[in-house]
Each structure stands twice: as C-alpha cells, then as structure tokens.
C-alpha cells in the first residue's frame with residue numbers, strides 16, 4: 001500500500017495506537033460542528049477498520065495522517081468514492097483533523113498529496129469534494145486546492161433533518177486544470 005510523503009506529513013496505514021487520538025477527535029464537538037453527531041469510540045474504531053480494509057484492498061483511500069516531525073497522529077485525509085445519494089459521481093477528496101492540528105496548512109498539504117496521487121497514479125479525470133454549505137474552513141481548503149464550486153449540483157441531504165447541516169455544496173477539480181495550476 002503506498003504511503004504518501006509531503007514536506008511535513010506522512011499519509012500512512014492505520015495503527016492500533018491511532019485509536020485513542022482518532023476517537024478523541026471524533027468525540028470533539030468542535031471537530032464535529034458540521035456533522036449531525038459525535039462518534040462513539042466503537043464507531044470510530046469501525047471507521048478506522050473500514051478505512052484500513054479499503055487501503056489494503058485498493059491501495060488508496062482514507063489514510064491516517066501523521067506529523068513527520070513528532071510522529072503525532074493528526075487526522076485523516078485522502079480519497080474515496082462519493083457517498084451514496086450524492087448527485088455527483090466519481091471520487092472525492094476529504095479531510096478531518098484534530099482541533100490542535102488546525103491552522104498549520106496540514107489539511108491542504110495532505111489533500112494536495114492525495115489529489116496528486118488521484119491524478120498521476122490513478123489517472124482520474126476529475127476529483128470532487130462535498131461539504132455542508134456552512135463549513136467554511138473545509139470550503140477554504142477546497143479553494144486552496146484550486147477546486148471550483150459547482151452550484152448546479154449543490155443538494156439537500158435527505159438523511160439529515162431540516163436545518164443548517166442539510167445543504168451540501170459540491171466542488172470539482174479536473175485533471176487538466178490541476179496540471180496547469
């Protein structure tokens with residue numbers, strides 16, 4: 001399974017020692033502000049097991065992200081098929097970091113490596129990203145990656161109750177646009 005290395009980060013396989021910081025991140029109301037719920041430790045572990053199984057099977061997916069200088073686990077970033085029910089097809093990129101790891105450019109740096117892998121190794125024609133309309137920090141990462149908002153495909157998630165978390169926005173990045181950046 002390929003690991004992705006950037007100047008400051010390592011996108012790598014999940015380890016048993018990631019469980020604690022990963023569960024803490026998913027139980028942090030600030031990190032989960034734009035999600036409908038907090039995750040229990042059990043659900044965090046299930047997600048981590050699923051991510052690793054996908055990485056083993058496909059060789060790409062949702063990698064654990066580590067700060068190379070300290071070896072500290074800081075979150076998740078990578079690529080995956082768009083969620084069922086999303087009105088766009090293909091592969092999406094995404095990220096979720098511990099609150100202490102925000103504000104360093106880590107999400108953008110990790111996502112750049114994942115997107116480069118998607119275009120250069122997987123030869124994807126396009127990568128999309130989806131977030132709730134109010135998730136301005138995530139939308140800023142999308143813009144920093146050179147992604148373009150596609151308002152025609154914004155949608156209401158029927159699985160989410162009426163309210164601010166229901167509206168989702170779609171961003172796109174085509175391989176040719178990425179290469180000419």
Ligand SMILES: CC(C)(COP(=O)(O)OP(=O)(O)OC[C@H]1O[C@@H](n2cnc3c(N)ncnc32)[C@H](O)[C@@H]1OP(=O)(O)O)[C@@H](O)C(=O)NCCC(=O)NCCS
Nearest residue numbers: 031095096097102103104105106107108130131137138141
């Ligand atoms: C979305 C999320 C990953 C964004 O994290 P982030 O740290 O804001 O994003 P970046 O990694 O691009 O970092 C950019 C910030 O780092 C700062 N920064 C500091 N040092 C930097 C450096 N060396 N290089 C680049 N940026 C740097 C930038 O100035 C910017 O700061 P600002 O937010 O004050 O403008 C984070 O808020 C998060 O995990 N949220 C919860 C989970 C979530 O909602 N995920 C998305 C679901 S779709």
